[in-house]
Amino acid sequence: xxxxxxxxxxxxxxxxxxxxxxxxxxxxxxxxxxxxxxxxxxxxxxxxxxxxxxxxxxxxxxxxxxxxxxxxxxxxxxxxxxxxxxxxxxxxxxxxxxxxxxxxxxxxxxxxxxxxxxxxxxxxxxxxxxxxxxxxxxxxxxxxxxxxxxxxxxxxxxxxxxxxxxxxxxxxxxxxxxxxxxxxxxxxxxxxxxxxxxxxxxxxxxxxxxxxxxxxxxxxxxxxxxxxxxxxxxxxxxxxxxxxxxxxxxxxxxxxxxxxxxxxxxxxxxxxxxxxxxxxxxxxxxxxxxxxxxxxxxxxxxxxxxxxxxxxxxxxxxxxxxxxxxxxxxxxxxxxxx
Numbered sequence: 001x002x003x004x005x006x007x008x009x010x011x012x013x014x015x016x017x018x019x020x021x022x023x024x025x026x027x028x029x030x031x032x033x034x035x036x037x038x039x040x041x042x043x044x045x046x047x048x049x050x051x052x053x054x055x056x057x058x059x060x061x062x063x064x065x066x067x068x069x070x071x072x073x074x075x076x077x078x079x080x081x082x083x084x085x086x087x088x089x090x091x092x093x094x095x096x097x098x099x100x101x102x103x104x105x106x107x108x109x110x111x112x113x114x115x116x117x118x119x120x121x122x123x124x125x126x127x128x129x130x131x132x133x134x135x136x137x138x139x140x141x142x143x144x145x146x147x148x149x150x151x152x153x154x155x156x157x158x159x160x161x162x163x164x165x166x167x168x169x170x171x172x173x174x175x176x177x178x179x180x181x182x183x184x185x186x187x188x189x190x191x192x193x194x195x196x197x198x199x200x201x202x203x204x205x206x207x208x209x210x211x212x213x214x215x216x217x218x219x220x221x222x223x224x225x226x227x228x229x230x231x232x233x234x235x236x237x238x239x240x241x242x243x244x245x246x247x248x249x250x251x252x253x254x255x256x257x258x259x260x261x262x263x264x265x266x267x268x269x270x271x272x273x274x275x276x277x278x279x280x281x282x283x284x285x286x287x288x289x290x291x292x293x294x295x296x297x298x299x300x301x302x303x304x305x306x307x308x309x310x311x312x313x314x315x316x317x318x319x320x321x322x323x324x325x326x327x328x329x330x331x332x333x334x335x336x337x338x
Contacts, residue, residue, distance in 0.1 A: 005089065006050035007189060007221050008074070013083035015044040015066075015073050019293075042292045043069040045245040045300075047083075048319065051189075056215070056222040058232045058253075060268070061242035062289065067225045068112070070242075071191040074223070075109050076100060087189075105135045108182035112194040114174035118166040124177055125162035128152070132184045147184065154217075155180045155210055172203035179210060183218070191223045196231065208235060229272050233257055238325075241265045244292055244300040247319055251326040261328045263305045263338065299331065307332045 020026045020039045028037040043066045051057045059067050072078045074085060076092070085093040092103055111117040118127060128148045133139060149159035155176040157169075166174055175195060182190055192211065196204040208231065214220055224235060232239055233253065240250045241264065249262040260266045267283040274281070285304045290296050296303055302312040311331045319329040332338035 004052050006086075007053045007088060008051040008223070009084075009086040010050070010074065011048050011084045011086075013044050013047040013070070013073060013085070014081045015069055015078060016081055017041040017043055039293060042295050043245050044073065044080075045295070047242075047245070047247055049240055049247065049250060051221060051223060053188075053221055054215075054219060055237035056224055056235050058224045058226065058236040058239045059242055060226060060229065060232050060239060063227065064289070064292065065242040066245040066292075067227075067242055068193050069245075071109065071193045071223060071225050075107050075191060077109075101135075105131075105185040106188045107191070108185065108187040108189070109191045109193065110175075110178050110182050110195045113198050114171055114178050115166075115198070117178050118174060118181075120166055123163055123165055124152075124157075124169075127166075127177065128162075128181055128184050131181065135185050151180045151183050152177075154214070155183070156206070171199050172207065175199060175203075175207055176210065179207075179214070183214065186218075187220070189221045189223070191225070193225045194227070197226070197228070204231075211235070229269065241268065244290065244295065246300055246329065247327075248301065248329050249327065250319065251323075255323070255326055261322060261326065261333050261338070262330050263307055263332070264301050299329075305332075307338050309337070311335075 018038065018040055020037070026036045026038065028035055047070060059070060061067055069078065073080050080093055083093070084091055087103055087107065092100065125145070125148055128151065129144050132144055132147060148162060152159045152162065157173055157176050157180065166177070169177065196207050199207060211222065212235065215222065226232060236253045238250065238252050239256050240247050241262065242248070243264050249256065249260065249265045256265070257269060260269050267285050270281050270283040287304045290300065290303060298314045299305070299308070299312045299317050302308040305312065309332070315331065317329040317331050317334070319327050320334070322328050322333060330338065
């Protein structure tokens with residue numbers, strides 16, 4: 001266990017989305033009676049973890065597992081239904097918009113799509129200056145322009161292009177500008193939501209190196225959301241594996257990749273191709289991924305798990321420590337069957 005005080009602490013986070021629609025959409029006929037049906041997406045279900053200063057905490061899982069929802073809930077883009085979020089020991093999930101302002105400059109987010117995250121009507125200089133002047137209203141325009149030029153140079157974009165609009169840049173350059181915008185307010189913590197998935201493979205390594213260099217230079221802490229396991233192995237300190245809105249395994253990078261404990265983690269990592277192996281080691285899971293609208297009873301993975309037994313069908317497993325720094329939510333691991 002880490003004895004240091006966490007920078008970010010998430011406790012029992014629950015987030016559901018009501019997608020029932022209007023009154024007519026909710027009407028249904030059951031047993032010859034008209035009823036009002038409520039349709040809810042269970043995006044996050046009792047998620048807990050801590051992130052410590054200076055580390056890169058990666059969240060990995062299939063599309064739709066709740067990774068992006070988790071990131072947006074932490075920075076309060078989505079209100080949470082239950083649970084608590086602490087930043088530097090202060091609870092932030094109960095704060096109103098005004099009380100959250102001091103934390104906005106400390107917590108920044110880099111979004112997945114660089115085409116959608118920048119305002120097409122604002123020049124790059126305006127985009128970068130806006131958050132800096134908002135949080136530092138006493139700053140002069142000359143000082144603001146100097147800061148913009150310095151950060152653009154740091155992220156590898158020519159400061160002479162500050163007067164251009166986003167559509168005049170490539171995807172990789174746009175993502176560099178998005179990172180620059182996050183850095184303009186001198187943050188401590190950045191949530192990167194699949195920041196390289198929309199980029200060409202040739203550009204992805206450059207953006208990853210940019211993240212790592214910024215972390216070294218500024219002492220940043222990252223929550224890195226991705227589905228790319230090679231990226232996770234390259235950049236992470238610790239890794240949380242998510243499945244249908246729950247964390248099924250959380251561990252340091254090395255033991256997770258060397259000895260995954262949860263059956264889902266084992267299947268996920270087995271899909272990584274390895275040079276020199278002619279025969280595939282891929283564990284092929286049977287069945288379909290359940291919908292988050294109607295979650296299975298018990299363990300959410302039991303319908304696809306090759307090791308499932310009766311307890312898995314009825315009882316929700318708790319994320320508990322199995323080895324030093326390794327947490328697993330699995331009845332089979334708990335009882336020594338896996």
